Amino acid sequence: xxxxxxxxxxxxxxxxxxxxxxxNSSTTLSNIQWYKQRPGGHPVxxxxxxxxxxxxxxxxxxxxFGEAKKNSSLHITATQTTDVGTYFCAGPxxxxxxxxxxxxxxxxFP
Amino acid sequence: xxxxxxxxxxxxxxxxxxxxxxxxxxxGHVSLFWYQQALGQGPEFLTYFQxxxxxxxxxxxxxxxxxxxxxxxxxxxKIQRTQQEDSAVYLCASSLDGPLxxxxxxxxxxxxxx
Numbered sequence: 153x154x155x156x157x158x159x160x161x162x163x164x165x166x167x168x169x170x171x172x173x174x175x176n177s178s179t180t181l182s183n184i185q186w187y188k189q190r191p192g193g194h195p196v197x198x199x200x201x202x203x204x205x206x207x208x209x210x211x212x213x214x215x216x217f218g219e220a221k222k223n224s225s226l227h228i229t230a231t232q233t234t235d236v237g238t239y240f241c242a243g244p245x246x247x248x249x250x251x252x253x254x255x256x257x258x259x260x261f262p
Numbered sequence: 263x264x265x266x267x268x269x270x271x272x273x274x275x276x277x278x279x280x281x282x283x284x285x286x287x288x289x290g291h292v293s294l295f296w297y298q299q300a301l302g303q304g305p306e307f308l309t310y311f312q313x314x315x316x317x318x319x320x321x322x323x324x325x326x327x328x329x330x331x332x333x334x335x336x337x338x339x340k341i342q343r344t345q346q347e348d349s350a351v352y353l354c355a356s357s358l359d360g361p362l363x364x365x366x367x368x369x370x371x372x373x374x375x376x
Binding site: 187196248249252255 | 310369
């Protein structure tokens with residue numbers, strides 16, 4: 153079945169440093185969604201990308217969808233302690249159900 | 263209005279017991295999803311409703327798992343004869359219309375089977 157992998161699994165950064173997580177799907181995706189889950193919390197929708205090569209920005213967060221629509225990335229500039237959490241990408245399979253990635257857990261040290 | 267709510271937030275069951283988990287989606291949301299999340303992993307799809315119709319139940323691990331949404335609003339996930347491997351967080355999500363839209367998640371029910 154479709155697999156969605158993310159790297160790295162964990163990332164520890166000093167506050168102010170940048171952070172990037174990469175998402176790779178075994179199949180071409182019609183769109184990709186990103187979610188953030190704080191420790192002990194539930195996933196919260198961040199953004200959806202649909203077009204090949206699309207780039208979207210939300211303040212310090214930059215999301216990119218690959219040209220082949222099989223990979224995506226999330227880059228955070230100048231991390232803050234409020235960025236702590238696990239970031240998941242998710243893409244629909246051929247039946248449109250969301251397949252979540254393995255997640256990248258971000259820890260930010262003040 | 264209010265977000266997605268789930269009850270109970272925590273449930274401890276003895277192996278072999280039946281449990282029922284409730285989800286109240288955002289009012290007006292047509293689609294409702296159940297996911298299972300094991301510790302340190304991403305949510306895994308269980309089942310999906312469009313109004314009262316269960317359109318996809320391919321993710322349900324066994325016939326011990328059953329979900330319903332009889333009036334197209336509140337949904338219940340029932341697990342019969344619980345086993346230790348059922349221990350996980352069960353997340354409910356809703357979306358305005360369809361699985362390709364933004365999904366709003368509830369706080370989850372943490373199920374522990376002893």
